[in-house]
Amino acid sequence: MYPRGSPDIGWDDLLFGLAACVVPGAPWGNRATEAAFGPHSVACLSVRSGFDLTLQGLQLPRGGEVLVSAATIPDMIAILQQHGLQAIPLDLDMQRLALDPALVEAAITPRTCGLLVAHVFGARMPLDALADLARRYKLVLFEDAAQAFSGDGYCGHQGSDVAMFSFGPIKTATALGGGVLRFRDPTLLARVRALQDAYPPQRRSEYLRRLLLFCGLKALARPALLGPLVAWCRLRGRDVDTVLSGAVRGFRGSDLLAKIRRQPSGPLLRMLARRLRRYDADNLVRRAGYGRQILDGLPAAARPGIQAEPHTHWVLPVCSPDPERLTKLLRAWGYDATRSGSTMRVTPPPDGYPAATEAQQVFDQIVYVPTYPILPPAAAARLTAIITAHLRD
Numbered sequence: 001m002y003p004r005g006s007p008d009i010g011w012d013d014l015l016f017g018l019a020a021c022v023v024p025g026a027p028w029g030n031r032a033t034e035a036a037f038g039p040h041s042v043a044c045l046s047v048r049s050g051f052d053l054t055l056q057g058l059q060l061p062r063g064g065e066v067l068v069s070a071a072t073i074p075d076m077i078a079i080l081q082q083h084g085l086q087a088i089p090l091d092l093d094m095q096r097l098a099l100d101p102a103l104v105e106a107a108i109t110p111r112t113c114g115l116l117v118a119h120v121f122g123a124r125m126p127l128d129a130l131a132d133l134a135r136r137y138k139l140v141l142f143e144d145a146a147q148a149f150s151g152d153g154y155c156g157h158q159g160s161d162v163a164m165f166s167f168g169p170i171k172t173a174t175a176l177g178g179g180v181l182r183f184r185d186p187t188l189l190a191r192v193r194a195l196q197d198a199y200p201p202q203r204r205s206e207y208l209r210r211l212l213l214f215c216g217l218k219a220l221a222r223p224a225l226l227g228p229l230v231a232w233c234r235l236r237g238r239d240v241d242t243v244l245s246g247a248v249r250g251f252r253g254s255d256l257l258a259k260i261r262r263q264p265s266g267p268l269l270r271m272l273a274r275r276l277r278r279y280d281a282d283n284l285v286r287r288a289g290y291g292r293q294i295l296d297g298l299p300a301a302a303r304p305g306i307q308a309e310p311h312t313h314w315v316l317p318v319c320s321p322d323p324e325r326l327t328k329l330l331r332a333w334g335y336d337a338t339r340s341g342s343t344m345r346v347t348p349p350p351d352g353y354p355a356a357t358e359a360q361q362v363f364d365q366i367v368y369v370p371t372y373p374i375l376p377p378a379a380a381a382r383l384t385a386i387i388t389a390h391l392r393d
Contacts, residue, residue: 001223001331001334001335001336002223002334002335002336002370002374002375002379003220003221003222003223003336003370003374004336004337004338004341004368004369004370004371005170005221005315005341005370005371006218006221006374007169007170007174007176007214007217007218007221008171008172008173008174008283009174009175009176009214009218009275011218013271013274013275014211014214014215014218016270016271016274017176017207017211017267017270017271018208018211018212020266020267020270020271021204021205021207021208021211021267024266025266025270032272032273032274032276032277033180033272033273033276035276035277036155036180036276036277037155037156037165037180037182038155038182040182040183040184040186040189041155041180041181041182041183041189042180042181042183042189042192042193042196043178043179043180043264043269043272044178044179044180044181044196044264045177045178045179045202045260045262045263045264045268046166046168046177046178046179046260047144047146047164047165047166047168047179047181048073048075048076048079048179048256048260049179049196049260049261049262050162050164050179050180050181050192051076051079051142051144051164052079052082052083052257052260052261053181053192053195053196054142054162054181054188054192055079055080055083055085056083056191056192056195057188057191057192057195058140058188060083060085060113060114060140061113062083062084062085063084063085063086063111064084064085064086064111064112064113064114065085065086065087065088065109065111065112065113065114066080066085066086066087066088066112066113066114066115066116066142067088067090067104067107067108067112067114067115067116067139068080068087068088068089068090068115068116068117068118068347069089069090069092069099069116069117069118069120069125070089070090070091070092070346070347070356070359070360071092071118071120071344071345071346071347071356071359071363072116072118072144072344072345072347073118073144073146073343073344073345074343074345074347075256075343076116076118076144077347078256079256079257080116082256082257085113085114086350087116087347088107088112088349088350088353089346089347089348089349089353089356090103090104090107090356091103091354091355091356091357091358091359092120092356092358092359093358094304094305094358094359094362095304095305095306095307095308096125096305096307096308097119097120097121097123097125097304097305097308098125098126098308099117099125099130101129101130101133104130104133105133108133108137108139112137112139113139113140114139114140114141114142115130115133115134115139115140115141115142116142116144117130117141117142117143117144118144118146118147118344119143119144119145119146119147119148120147120305120344121147121304121305121308121311121313121314121315121317122147122148122172122291122311122312122313122314122315123148123305123308123309123310123311123312124145124148124150124154124308124310124311125308127141127143127157127159127160128157128159130159131157131158131159131160132159134159134161135159140161140162141157141159141160141161141162142160142161142162142164143156143157143160143162143163143164144164145163145164145165146164146165146166146168146171146179147166147171147314147315147342147344148165148312148314149165149166149167149171149172149173150172150281150284150310150312151172151173151279151280151281151283151284152281152284155182156182158184159184160182160184161183161184161185161188162181162182162183162184162188163181163182164179164180164181165179165180165181165182166178166179167179167180167272167275169210169214171314172284172312172314173275173276173279174275175268175271175272175274175275176207176210176211176214176268176271177202177207177210177264177268177271177272178264178268178269178271178272180272180276196263197263199261199262199263200262200263201262201263201264201265201266202262202263202264202265202268203265204265204266204267206265207265207267207268208267223334223374284312287312287313287371288311288312288313290313290371290375290380291311291312291313291316291371292313293380294316294369294380294383294384295313295316295318297381297384297385297388298318298384298387298388298391299388299391301319301391302318302319302320302387302391303318303319304317304319304362304366305317313371314371315341315342315368315371316368316369316370316371317341317366317367317368317369318366318367318369318387319362319365319366319367320365320367320387320390320391321365322390323339323364323365323366323367324339325390326367326387326390327339327367329386329390330367330369330383330386330387333382333383333386335369335370335383335386336370337367337368337369337370338367338368339366339367339368340368341368341371342368345363346359346360346363369383369387370383
């Protein structure tokens with residue numbers, strides 16, 4: 001069974017993290033963060049933590065509206081709501097994975113106070129026109145680049161008030177946790193740092209447990225071992241997607257704010273510093289090439305983001321009018337396809353607002369297929385052929 005992906009972290013990094021949990025040492029995190037993202041940046045427990053801190057620092061008016069690109073993480077919407085803000089989703093052009101500036105401008109009202117744009121699937125939407133709109137209408141521009149770290153020095157659009165990058169368990173260059181936020185306003189940055197300094201730190205034991213878990217998951221992300229896991233799940237009457245998704249999810253259960261309002265632990269900061277300092281961006285070149293190799297052989301209708309550039313193919317979604325059948329077909333052929341390769345969802349609109357129909361139609365049809373260069377050329381060609389035949393049938 002070819003796995004859908006493997007944690008983007010080496011065994012040497014995992015051993016470093018285990019040692020950092022046991023051996024005291026300087027965190028180094030902020031120094032490395034500033035080296036990679038500039039002096040107006042800060043490391044947080046997660047992007048969710050940083051977003052919540054930013055909203056605390058901004059004190060936007062309760063009852064205000066924040067326009068959001070329709071496809072995003074539900075927790076980001078929940079955090080807006082916790083601050084008394086209403087999320088207004090805007091449909092995406094799913095070929096470009098981008099917002100239409102005219103659609104954004106038409107949605108602005110006197111209550112609009114912010115714009116949250118999320119780059120999706122490893123692509124990066126153009127922001128020049130959106131940044132101009134935000135400046136003209138005095139909106140706070142939040143750039144959620146959690147899925148768009150590219151290792152090429154990009155640290156957010158110059159017009160973004162805050163750009164947020166994730167190094168959580170399934171992200172590119174993962175540190176198995178942590179987020180980095182880059183701010184345009186140093187005063188807001190100082191507020192965020194002061195607020196975070198008052199938080200309790202993440203426990204070392206919690207980070208140690210995550211490291212041990214991902215040692216196991218990395219070992220399982222091999223064709224010879226994943227098949228027995230799938231068979232074991234079937235025998236126990238359990239869904240392998242549920243097992244794996246539950247293992248990698250960072251913040252499970254209720255009371256989200258209590259979980260995210262903590263400082264990153266010293267070992268997490270040391271790991272984040274190591275990953276930012278040593279990450280080989282050639283990994284992304286290979287991953288992007290693999291993604292293009294798979295997708296170029298498929299019909300255009302099956303390829304969301306066909307016109308999106310730049311694109312690192314963080315995940316590899318394909319569209320099918322019968323996604324459940326395609327998922328079962330690919331698994332029968334030994335490919336760990338899934339419908340739940342990301343926690344990203346299309347945000348439902350409040351009463352009286354239009355639905356994001358284009359984004360919803362695509363997300364209803366998505367199947368995520370193996371997304372990193374583990375497949376031999378023959379297996380990659382067979383994957384494309386199976387999907388093409390399924391779509392033809």
